[in-house]
Amino acid sequence: MDPNKVGIYFSAKEKKVVRITSPYWLPEPPDWVLVTNQPNETLLKVRDIIKQQKLLSDPSAVTWGSMPIKE
Numbered sequence: 001m002d003p004n005k006v007g008i009y010f011s012a013k014e015k016k017v018v019r020i021t022s023p024y025w026l027p028e029p030p031d032w033v034l035v036t037n038q039p040n041e042t043l044l045k046v047r048d049i050i051k052q053q054k055l056l057s058d059p060s061a062v063t064w065g066s067m068p069i070k071e
Helices: 044-051
Strands: 007-013 016-020 033-035
Touching: 007 044, 033 044
Parallel strands: none
Antiparallel strands: 007 016, 007 033
């Protein structure tokens, strides 16, 4: 797995972030944006990054999501 794809991804549509540490499922653009390569970042810090990157005007509603289950 490419280590540059590990981290926390954000979906503005869903107002969710997911933590990716394995190649099980990789979120795809444009729906998902990698906001940090630090998979252990806190939700507060991730919200701050989202605001700094101007991905969402009010990131206070952003919550943790989960990866879809593969069949």
